[in-house]
Amino acid sequence: MKLLEIKNLKIFFDTPEGTVKAINDVNLNLLNNESLAIVGESGSGKTQLVFSILGLLAKNATATGSIKYESQEILNLPEEKINNIRMNKISIIFQDPMTSLNPYMRIRNQMNEVIIHHKGLNKKDATIKSIRMLDAVKIPDAKNKINMFPHEFSGGMRQRVMIAMSLLCNPNIIIADEPTTSLDVTVQAQIMELFKDIQKEFRTSFILITHNMGIVADTCLKTLVLYGGKVMEYGLTTDVFLSPSHP
16 A cells, blocks of 8 residues: 655745746655655755655745645645644654754653643653653663753764654654764664664654665665656665666
């Protein structure tokens, strides 16, 4: 079954200098428990593609085409309807966990806030689930670490917290936007290995946004290469690496 299907997606931005085309006729699909890498240099349209899925495009953007989640059209949905899909069905991990986490709130409060808002659990049950998710992403002594503030964690551990938060509502799709950019090579490898473990354990589909081809080969089944908003390559990662058509 196609969990996510994008057809003929185009995204335009109205600017004082004129209309800018950010995405030009993108087509892709994502199946259950499948992993897809969206690769491209800065400015190629990767983030705008993801934002269109989540209904996060800027007000000066216009999107046409089709984006379907479980056969339901979600492109340009009203805010209240797309809100039900965000986090509950499709969650995102942003590039820099330090700017995504509130520095003045303990990790427990930030995680509990997500579950209470989306699932209606009480504080006790929310805390139990939050600790369980921290355990799932291999944060040691999660029962005590959950009471810490973000600045008390290393960069790699903060990213693990963000991954745990993305799992709280049991989404079918997790989108990771450049999740290893600010991490050293060793921690990058650990985080990517963690994504593979999570996919196996939770049967979650996974979209990785990156410009680093080095972390794609061992992580994602399929790869889509964007250049200037256009799809240059799309297919099995092994085929893209062995017989590339884009330099």
